Amino acid sequence: MKDIFEKLYDKMGPLGMHADDAHGYFTFPKLEGPIGPRMKFRGVEKLNWSLNNYLGLANHPDVMKADADAAAQFGMAYPMGARMMSGNSDYHEQLEKDLADFIKKPDVILLNYGYQGVLSAIDALVDRHDVIVYDAESHACIIDGLRLHVGKRFVFQHNDIESCEKQLVRATKLAEQTGGGVMVITEGVFGMSGSQGKLKEIVALKEKYNFRLFVDDAHGFGTMGETGAGTGEEQRCMDGIDIYFSTFAKSMAGIGAFIGSEPHVIKFLRYNMRSQIYAKALPMPMVVGSIKRLEMIRTQPEHKEKLWTIVRALQSGLKEAGFNIGVTTTPVTPVLLNGTIPEATHLTFDLRENYNIFCSIVVYPVVPKGVIMLRLIPTAVHTLEDVETTINAFKSIKNKLDIGEYRKDQLATAH
Numbered sequence: 001m002k003d004i005f006e007k008l009y010d011k012m013g014p015l016g017m018h019a020d021d022a023h024g025y026f027t028f029p030k031l032e033g034p035i036g037p038r039m040k041f042r043g044v045e046k047l048n049w050s051l052n053n054y055l056g057l058a059n060h061p062d063v064m065k066a067d068a069d070a071a072a073q074f075g076m077a078y079p080m081g082a083r084m085m086s087g088n089s090d091y092h093e094q095l096e097k098d099l100a101d102f103i104k105k106p107d108v109i110l111l112n113y114g115y116q117g118v119l120s121a122i123d124a125l126v127d128r129h130d131v132i133v134y135d136a137e138s139h140a141c142i143i144d145g146l147r148l149h150v151g152k153r154f155v156f157q158h159n160d161i162e163s164c165e166k167q168l169v170r171a172t173k174l175a176e177q178t179g180g181g182v183m184v185i186t187e188g189v190f191g192m193s194g195s196q197g198k199l200k201e202i203v204a205l206k207e208k209y210n211f212r213l214f215v216d217d218a219h220g221f222g223t224m225g226e227t228g229a230g231t232g233e234e235q236r237c238m239d240g241i242d243i244y245f246s247t248f249a250k251s252m253a254g255i256g257a258f259i260g261s262e263p264h265v266i267k268f269l270r271y272n273m274r275s276q277i278y279a280k281a282l283p284m285p286m287v288v289g290s291i292k293r294l295e296m297i298r299t300q301p302e303h304k305e306k307l308w309t310i311v312r313a314l315q316s317g318l319k320e321a322g323f324n325i326g327v328t329t330t331p332v333t334p335v336l337l338n339g340t341i342p343e344a345t346h347l348t349f350d351l352r353e354n355y356n357i358f359c360s361i362v363v364y365p366v367v368p369k370g371v372i373m374l375r376l377i378p379t380a381v382h383t384l385e386d387v388e389t390t391i392n393a394f395k396s397i398k399n400k401l402d403i404g405e406y407r408k409d410q411l412a413t414a415h
C-alpha cells in the first residue's frame with residue numbers, strides 16, 4: 001500500500017510542476033501598496049494590468065469608508081453562522097433586494113463565494129434525470145459543478161451555436177427518455193478571450209427547445225450593458241436568462257456573489273444550496289460595503305464610462321500597432337503572440353523588469369501550443385498615458401520576440 005503523500009513529490013500537477021522555477025515571480029507574486037494601476041513588485045513600481053478591479057472601486061475612498069465603518073460597527077465576525085440558522089440580517093436582505101432591482105430579476109440570493117456558489121447551484125438545480133449542455137470553455141467552477149452532476153452532460157464547441165443546437169437535440173431526446181429537463185450553461189464574458197457568450201442566440205433557441213439557461217456573468221456585471229447590469233442587458237436578452245450569476249470579485253471589488261432568478265427558484269436555492277446552508281454567511285462589512293459599491297455602480301456611470309475610454313484606447317491602439325487581440329468585445333484584452341514557453345518566460349521577465357509592466361501571461365494548455373497570450377485588464381483608474389506606455393513597450397518586446405532575442409538562454413531567470 002502506498003502512502004498518499006508519497007506521490008505528491010513527483011506528481012505536482014500541471015501548474016505545480018513549474019513551482020520551483022516560478023514561485024514568487026510568475027506564480028504567487030506579491031503586489032504591494034494601494035490597489036491600483038501602479039503597485040510595487042519586489043520593491044519597484046510597476047504599471048499593473050492584472051487586477052479585475054474594472055471600475056476602480058477597490059480603494060475608492062467612499063468604498064473604503066463604508067467597509068471601515070461597517071467593520072468598526074460590527075467587526076468581521078458578525079454574523080456568526082449560516083444564514084439559515086443564525087446568520088441572516090436586514091443588511092443581507094437589503095443587498096439582495098438592491099441587486100434584484102438592479103439586474104431586473106424578481107429575486108436574488110447572496111452567495112459566500114462565486115466559485116462554490118456556481119458549483120453548488122448546479123448541484124442543487126439538477127438531478128440524475130436532467131441533462132446539461134455547456135460551453136467547452138466554461139470556467140472551472142462550472143466544470144466542477146458538472147462533476148457533481150450524476151446525470152448526462154453534453155459539451156458544445158465554444159460559442160458555436162450550431163454545435164449548441166446539435167447538443168440540445170441530443171439532450172432533449174435523452175431528457176424525454178429519462179423524464180428530466182435540460183439546462184444550458186454558458187458565460188456572459190469569457191475571461192480569457194474576452195468574447196461574449198452568444199446569449200441572445202441561445203435564448204432564441206428556446207423557441208425550438210425546452211430548456212433553462214444558466215449564465216455566469218462574472219466579468220460582465222458592472223462592465224457590460226447600458227446601466228452595467230451585465231451581458232444579458234448588453235444583448236437585450238436578460239429575460240431569457242433563467243439563472244443569472246455574478247461575483248463580487250471583479251467590478252464590485254469585494255468578496256461574495258449572487259444569483260438572480262424567479263422567486264420560487266431563489267426560495268428553492270435558499271433551502272437547498274449546500275454551500276450556503278452549511279457555511280458561514282458573508283461578514284457584515286462585506287455586505288454593507290457591497291450595498292455601497294452597488295449604489296455607486298447604479299448612480300455613478302462615470303466609472304464604467306472611464307473604463308470603456310481606457311478599453312477603447314487600449315484595444316484600438318494595440319490593433320493599430322498590428323497586434324492580434326483576438327475576438328474580444330469586452331474589457332478583457334488578450335494580446336496573442338507566437339512563441340514557445342521559454343520565450344514567454346523571457347518575454348514576461350523583460351516586460352516586468354525592463355519596462356516595468358506587470359500583466360498576466362497565459363501559455364499552453366490554456367492556449368494552443370506555440371501561442372503566448374498576454375492578458376490585460378483595463379480599469380477605470382488607468383490613464384491614457386498608461387495605455388501609450390504599454391503599447392510602446394509591447395511594440396518593443398514583440399520586435400525582440402520576432403528577431404529571436406528571447407531564444408537566448410542567458411536572458412532571464414525568476415530568481
Ligand SMILES: Cc1ncc(COP(=O)(O)O)c(C=O)c1O
Nearest residue numbers: 113114115139141191218247249
Ligand atoms: C467566470 C468566473 N466565474 C466564477 C468565478 C469565481 O468567483 P469567486 O472569485 O467569487 O469565487 C470567477 C473568478 O473569480 C470567474 O472568472
